[in-house]
Amino acid sequence: MAMQVELRVFATLRKYLPDHPLDRGVVVTVEPGTTVGQLITKAGVPLEKVKIVMVNNRHADLDQQLVDGDRVAVFPPVAGG
Amino acid sequence: MSKILRVNMTTQKVNIEEVPEKYLALGGRGLTSQIILDEVPADCHPLGPNNKLVIAPGLLSGTSAPSSGRLSVGGKSPLTGTIKEANAGGITSQKLANLGIKAIIVEGKPSKGTYVLRVTADNVELIPADDLAGKGTYELTAVLRERYNKKAGVICIGPAGEMRMLSAGVANNDSEGNSSRYAGRGGLGAVMGSKGLKAIVVESDKTFDAPVQDKERFKAAAKKFADILLKHPVTGEGLPSYGTNVLMNIINEAGTLPTRNFRTGRFDRAAEVSGEKLAEVAVARGGKATHTCHPGCVIRCSNVYPLPDGTVCAPVEYETAWSFGPNLEISDLDVIAKLNYICNDVGLDTIETGCTLGVLMEAGVLPFGDGQAAIKALEEVGKGTPLGRIIGAGAAVAGKVYGVTRVPVVKGQGIPAYDPRACKGNGVTYATSTMGADHTAGYAVTANILKVGGFVEPTKEDGQIELSRNLQVATAAIDATGLCLFVAFAVLDNPEGLPTIVEMLNAQYGTDLTVDDVVALGQQILKNEREFNTKAGFTKADDRLPEFFYNEELAPHNTKFELKDELDEVYNF
Ligand code: SF4
Numbered sequence: 210m211a212m213q214v215e216l217r218v219f220a221t222l223r224k225y226l227p228d229h230p231l232d233r234g235v236v237v238t239v240e241p242g243t244t245v246g247q248l249i250t251k252a253g254v255p256l257e258k259v260k261i262v263m264v265n266n267r268h269a270d271l272d273q274q275l276v277d278g279d280r281v282a283v284f285p286p287v288a289g290g
Numbered sequence: 291m292s293k294i295l296r297v298n299m300t301t302q303k304v305n306i307e308e309v310p311e312k313y314l315a316l317g318g319r320g321l322t323s324q325i326i327l328d329e330v331p332a333d334c335h336p337l338g339p340n341n342k343l344v345i346a347p348g349l350l351s352g353t354s355a356p357s358s359g360r361l362s363v364g365g366k367s368p369l370t371g372t373i374k375e376a377n378a379g380g381i382t383s384q385k386l387a388n389l390g391i392k393a394i395i396v397e398g399k400p401s402k403g404t405y406v407l408r409v410t411a412d413n414v415e416l417i418p419a420d421d422l423a424g425k426g427t428y429e430l431t432a433v434l435r436e437r438y439n440k441k442a443g444v445i446c447i448g449p450a451g452e453m454r455m456l457s458a459g460v461a462n463n464d465s466e467g468n469s470s471r472y473a474g475r476g477g478l479g480a481v482m483g484s485k486g487l488k489a490i491v492v493e494s495d496k497t498f499d500a501p502v503q504d505k506e507r508f509k510a511a512a513k514k515f516a517d518i519l520l521k522h523p524v525t526g527e528g529l530p531s532y533g534t535n536v537l538m539n540i541i542n543e544a545g546t547l548p549t550r551n552f553r554t555g556r557f558d559r560a561a562e563v564s565g566e567k568l569a570e571v572a573v574a575r576g577g578k579a580t581h582t583c584h585p586g587c588v589i590r591c592s593n594v595y596p597l598p599d600g601t602v603c604a605p606v607e608y609e610t611a612w613s614f615g616p617n618l619e620i621s622d623l624d625v626i627a628k629l630n631y632i633c634n635d636v637g638l639d640t641i642e643t644g645c646t647l648g649v650l651m652e653a654g655v656l657p658f659g660d661g662q663a664a665i666k667a668l669e670e671v672g673k674g675t676p677l678g679r680i681i682g683a684g685a686a687v688a689g690k691v692y693g694v695t696r697v698p699v700v701k702g703q704g705i706p707a708y709d710p711r712a713c714k715g716n717g718v719t720y721a722t723s724t725m726g727a728d729h730t731a732g733y734a735v736t737a738n739i740l741k742v743g744g745f746v747e748p749t750k751e752d753g754q755i756e757l758s759r760n761l762q763v764a765t766a767a768i769d770a771t772g773l774c775l776f777v778a779f780a781v782l783d784n785p786e787g788l789p790t791i792v793e794m795l796n797a798q799y800g801t802d803l804t805v806d807d808v809v810a811l812g813q814q815i816l817k818n819e820r821e822f823n824t825k826a827g828f829t830k831a832d833d834r835l836p837e838f839f840y841n842e843e844l845a846p847h848n849t850k851f852e853l854k855d856e857l858d859e860v861y862n863f
Contacts, residue, residue, distance in 0.1 A: 219539045220539075260523070263543045266545035266555075268741075282539070282540075282543040285523065285527075286522075286523035286524045286528055287524065288736070288742060289529065289534030289535065289536055289537040289608045290730060290733055
């Protein structure tokens, strides 16, 4: 059974998903067993540009397997203060 | 020869003094804190004649070292009662350093009157300026630059400082003359106001010519340091593209964005006030997504945000976008920029003011989310009405006046834009910093959220004490150099970073410092500050967070802050 996850990309990664609305994520349909890294690649974002991934508000590794309804946020290196 | 300017406001006399041996190797926060410890009685009233306002450029300021033009402003804080160093960008630090001025010490108190201190290469003069009393900082800065020197650096206060409000800041201007670069925290504007000093005008046509002993060696080290900054993805690309407000979305996604006066860790409209959105709007309106606060910064984290009415707020920083945004449940960037502009003009710290408005919303004085009501309330500050004075007095006072228990302060100072329950390293810093709640004092967001300088799980207790301790020591040292703290993002990730800073210092001063000496300097600064605070009556009981952080869970992680006695280990060095 295919699952749906919500993907958000931020900062300089937004250029890879130009139609991605800033205030909402894009809903992506994936097969069970899909990892965070596979989702990002499928969305067209180069993995080497990715520094931080959060799934449901927690830092996640690229090999973490997705679960139906996950909220995935992807960031390049960012900082401020 | 470098010198110290001592300005006695009681007698209105200025003395030019030689720099004592003991102070030669100090600068920035290292120097302001040492002078305050040496000269200010810890039990003095912060607004009385015995407190002093000490202003010092950093050790590397005024040279070609990249991003080194930061200014330290110190004194005993009327907001916290502790020692205080507030750090600002702008163009004055470089000018002071090029005039050979190691520090300005403003002491005493006049019986009446408003004054301007004018500092040029060959003269220092205290000028009566009653005509400038009550002016906002933007107009004041423009008038003074017109009157004395179009390129002057102006250190000044707005009406909030003159009215001695506890959260009044000290403004500095950027190259364009915007008085928006604040030594904001801790009410040092009120200290300056208590001394009748409205502004310090600093004139120097030199920016990068402060004396350097070994020029070639310095040049090589400065170039290497610029490369380190430019090659790091954060300081080379992230900060220039979106400024500090690029944090809004990631802090929200991490569930540690204080929302509705620290009630939850997420704001569903965070994206609308984020750096991405800000850059889009700023550029569309003819502003800038990238800007520097002083010449020679290669990181360029600032922005220029034009408001619909034509006024320009430059910059809108993350902390401010948070304090007036998610903290108040406001999702309109124009409202945030307007509140920011009013604070800059009237002379208030934006973090403290946002925390205070949050407390007033908690009390029901204003509705959460009502931007127009917030603007109207903030406009009371300049008029000096009772509500305006409550707002200017900070979150702790506002909480007491209205009987609110959810008051996010440590040692009387408002907690910034990272909830301590889900970014626990920062919680340790807020609790234990010598400054009261201050995110810059030991910015554990690096390892907790941003994966810079390692990773320490933000919602757990493990490793947070050590993380905060190391960062507090390193920060104190950086604040002495005049380097912008944002260099730390690159320095923490690059083993060459710290040695290159040491190399610049050695080339400039002819010293033989090692990396260990720099760490020792950071430790010594913190020890000096702790000593002052202890003499002022502070104990470890003050090194704690407000009760509600220990009792109430923060969604979405549903964590509380658990560290108490462990906090006393931060200063084990
Ligand atoms: S990084 Fe930003 S705050 Fe720091 S010196 Fe540069 S422009 Fe100023």
